[in-house]
Amino acid sequence: MTHDDDTAWLRDHWLGHRRLTRTTVLAFPERDLLEYAAPGMRPFAAMVHEVASLTGPLVDGVVERSWTWPRDRGPVPDSKDGVLALLDAATERIERAWPSVTAARLREVDTPIPRRTETVLATLLYFIDNEIHHRGQGYVYLRSLGIEPPPFYRR
Amino acid sequence: MTHDDDTAWLRDHWLGHRRLTRTTVLAFPERDLLEYAAPGMRPFAAMVHEVASLTGPLVDGVVERSWTWPRDRGPVPDSKDGVLALLDAATERIERAWPSVTAARLREVDTPIPRRTETVLATLLYFIDNEIHHRGQGYVYLRSLGIEPPPFYRR
Numbered sequence: 064m065t066h067d068d069d070t071a072w073l074r075d076h077w078l079g080h081r082r083l084t085r086t087t088v089l090a091f092p093e094r095d096l097l098e099y100a101a102p103g104m105r106p107f108a109a110m111v112h113e114v115a116s117l118t119g120p121l122v123d124g125v126v127e128r129s130w131t132w133p134r135d136r137g138p139v140p141d142s143k144d145g146v147l148a149l150l151d152a153a154t155e156r157i158e159r160a161w162p163s164v165t166a167a168r169l170r171e172v173d174t175p176i177p178r179r180t181e182t183v184l185a186t187l188l189y190f191i192d193n194e195i196h197h198r199g200q201g202y203v204y205l206r207s208l209g210i211e212p213p214p215f216y217r218r
Numbered sequence: 219m220t221h222d223d224d225t226a227w228l229r230d231h232w233l234g235h236r237r238l239t240r241t242t243v244l245a246f247p248e249r250d251l252l253e254y255a256a257p258g259m260r261p262f263a264a265m266v267h268e269v270a271s272l273t274g275p276l277v278d279g280v281v282e283r284s285w286t287w288p289r290d291r292g293p294v295p296d297s298k299d300g301v302l303a304l305l306d307a308a309t310e311r312i313e314r315a316w317p318s319v320t321a322a323r324l325r326e327v328d329t330p331i332p333r334r335t336e337t338v339l340a341t342l343l344y345f346i347d348n349e350i351h352h353r354g355q356g357y358v359y360l361r362s363l364g365i366e367p368p369p370f371y372r373r
Contacts, residue, residue: 076343103361179371188231189371192350196370199354206258215351216334216344 070169073184074161077191079218081154084111084194086213087201088150093143095208107204108146110197112139114190118153121175121190122160125168125183130175225324228339229316232346234373236309239266239349241368242356243305248298250363262359263301265352267294269345273308276330276345277315280323280338285330 088096088111100106116136124130140146169184179186202212243251243266255261271291279285295301324339334341357367 072337072339076340080347101358101362102364104358182227184227185231192235192347193370195347195350196354196357199351200358202351203256203259203355203358207256209257215348 070161070164070166073169073187074157074164077157077187078154080191080194080198081150081157082218083213083215084114084198085147085150085154086217087198087205088143088146090205090210090213091143091201092208092210095204096143096146097139097141099204099208101200101203101207104200106139107197107201108143109139110200111146111150112136114194114197115149115153117190117193119156121187122156122164124173124175125187126160126163128173130173132176225316225319225321228324228342229312229319232312232342233309235346235349235353236305236312237373238368238370239269239353240302240305240309241372242353242360243298243301245360245365245368246298246356247363247365250359251298251301252294252296254359254363256355256358256362259355261294262352262356263298264294265355266301266305267291269349269352270304270308272345272348274311276342277311277319279328279330280342281315281318283328285328287331 088107091099091107096106097108098106113136116133120130120132140149169182169187171183172180173183173186174180175183175186181189205212243262246254246262251261252263253261268291271288275285275287295304324337324342326338327335328338328341329335330338330341336344360367
């Protein structure tokens with residue numbers, strides 16, 4: 064929001080969170096990443112899989128004005144490298160799509176999901192917030208495992 | 219970001235998160251709010267106390283261009299009503315200050331904390347993200363206590 068035509072602040076905000084999410088994945092021992100979970104919750108690998116799987120459809124919807132959410136997100140990777148590869152591929156989609164994301168598009172009101180009618184900016188923040196939310200849960204898992212999570216301010 | 223002079227999107231974003239944080243506090247039994255914690259972590263009451271205590275200095279810094287962070291945040295309330303009162307008072311400070319928050323101010327680069335030089339927008343998002351992060355941790359506590367957290371999309 065440096066000026067009205069600027070969308071770089073949002074890309075930087077998102078990519079900063081992506082870097083911290085990646086660092087959080089790295090902090091997990093592989094087995095705990097894939098298996099450790101609080102009661103009634105998923106392992107952190109499954110949360111990152113959700114975040115990564117939604118990124119492509121999300122940026123496609125922003126750029127192409129057509130929203131298609133996959134019914135089947137595919138399996139959660141069974142290795143730490145697999146989780147990282149999925150996350151990195153998703154992050155590349157943000158970087159590739161971003162030059163097509165205009166400030167005007169961020170201001171447009173759209174309906175990405177039935178009964179959610181809002182600006183494209185609000186939709187993007189919603190999904191970034193979902194990543195922050197789940198990563199915060201990953202921090203509890205790490206602490207419960209006796210592992211110090213990465214500093215929240217480091218991006 | 220409906221137009222360049224609009225800051226309502228950010229107020230709505232923040233207040234929406236505040237409502238969900240409040241609902242999350244309400245979902246806790248009082249004793250668990252004040253005492254339950256994951257290993258090496260604080261109870262959710264202490265996290266909400268942090269979020270609420272930082273709100274006043276944050277909005278003052280945005281509006282008055284002068285940043286003063288209290289050394290002593292005061293005690294964590296010892297009741298659920300006390301936590302809610304602190305949170306509500308903090309939320310009122312957002313509402314009261316907001317008419318003075320201009321889009322131009324959001325674009326200004328400032329130094330709210332030594333070695334953090336960034337736009338005021340980035341600072342506000344940082345603290346909102348901190349609230350999302352800790353609330354996500356509260357969700358793990360609730361699940362661990364066998365309590366269904368409020369839906370993330372409800373604001």
